[in-house]
Amino acid sequence: MGKKRPDGVYIDNINPYTKIMPHIMPHRYDAMNWCKVEVSCDGIDRFIAEQHKLGKRYSYYNVVMAALVRTFAMRPSLNRFVMNRKIYQHNDITASFAVKKILKDNSEDTTVKVHFKGDETIDEVSKQMEEVIAANTGVKAYNSVDDTAKMLTNAPHFMIKLVVKLLNWLDHHNMLPASLIETSPFHNSFFITFMKSIHGDYLYHHCYDFGTTSMFIGMGREKETPVVENGEVKVGKVLTLGVVCDERFCDGLYYVNSMRLIKKLLMNPEQLLEPIDLAQYSSVNGIAKEGDKKRKLKKNKKDKKNKKDAKNVATDAETETQAAATTVIKDEE
Structure with missing residues (x-):
């Protein structure tokens, strides 16, 4: 029941103002901020076309996921979470997203997790995404999330309520087993929903109070919209991300600069072709390994x-x- 967890490290030298925030806002839904990131698609389209000529196929999903992983690596204070009013640093960068087994209204869906170190190139990120999607699509595809959910929901409702309460209590007291944390889609660095894949617009999705999700990104389909370039208004293709984040461990300036970095990487995806040196980037406002x-x-x-x-x-x-x-x-x- 101490401060040690399988998925993160307690930050014991954070400044007093940040340290008190989880006590003022004990729940994640108390501390959610919304922001919108609009990006011109010109750079992404150019990058995808150029790479296609070289025999490499990348999608918008690959570019966005690689940009998010790179941002979390270069802005490591984003990769934090609050548990039982204490602030922790994730051990790695973990992304969760939902996968529809078949693209039909009545088909089942599941949630998957992908682990990253942070120095991956877009090629490495894309391969990991393709592997996990291929393993979890199709009528007969089942993973540990599906098995656990099926086993739990076969019980009576009162039993489900008791089990979820127990899991939540164990998690808050750092006693939840590492195997269950790995199975849980709610324990991650960020959750992303690809609304574009079902021709939907961007959205603002709440961060779950259960688990460790501290940022939720809703990626919408690109749209033709008026844009201003060099003082002139013209029609351009724009991709929009709806971002909801937990404000308790980063200040406004850090978040704004992080959103700027996401936008910069999406407008210049060539930067994602090369790995980065993680040693050059460190957290601000306390870190204790x-x-x-x-x-x-x-x-x-x-x-x-x-x-x-x-x-x-x-x-x-x-x-x-x-x-x-x-x-x-x-x-x-």
Whole structure:
């Protein structure tokens, strides 16, 4: 029931204002902010066409997912979550999204998770997406999420209510097993819904209070819309993302600059062809990894020992001085 979790590391050196925010807003739905990211499709269309000539096929979904993974890697403070009023840093970048097994109203859907380190290229991100989608489409495709949901919903309603309450309690007290966290689609860095795939518009989707989802992106279909370029109004194709995020661990400036980075990457997808050096990017406003914690504890113990030794030396010196003074007084007598 401590601060250690399988999916994240507790941040123990965050500033006081940020640290108190989860106590003021204990629920994720208390702290949701909405923003809209509009991006010209010219750069994406040009990039897809150029790569197609080279024998590589990328879609809008690949470009958007790669841009989001890159943004979370370059802006690591986004990759945080609040659990039981404590702020944690995710161990990796985990994306969840829903997959329709067959594109029909009455067909089943499922939710999948993909893990990233953050330095992946668009090619690596695309391959991971293709593999997980291929494994989870088709009438007979079932994964651990489907099996767990089926097993749980076969129980009476009162039992479902009790089990969900128990899981939530275990999660809040860092006792939820790693296997269940891995199965849960609600434990992730961000959740994305590809509304474009069903010809839908962007939307603002709430962040689930269960789990660790701290950002939800609703990707809509591109539209022909009036845009201003060089002081002139013309019709251009625009892609819109509806973003809902938890405000408790990042300030407004950090979020705004992160949205700008997403837009920059989507307008210049060529940057996603090369990997990045993760060592160049660090979180702001506190970060504590397990190794750092151990070193910190060891340093604190060493500092305490040094202070104790210094105090002992000072005490011995004071005793010797007092003894010498007593001797001098006796000699004078």
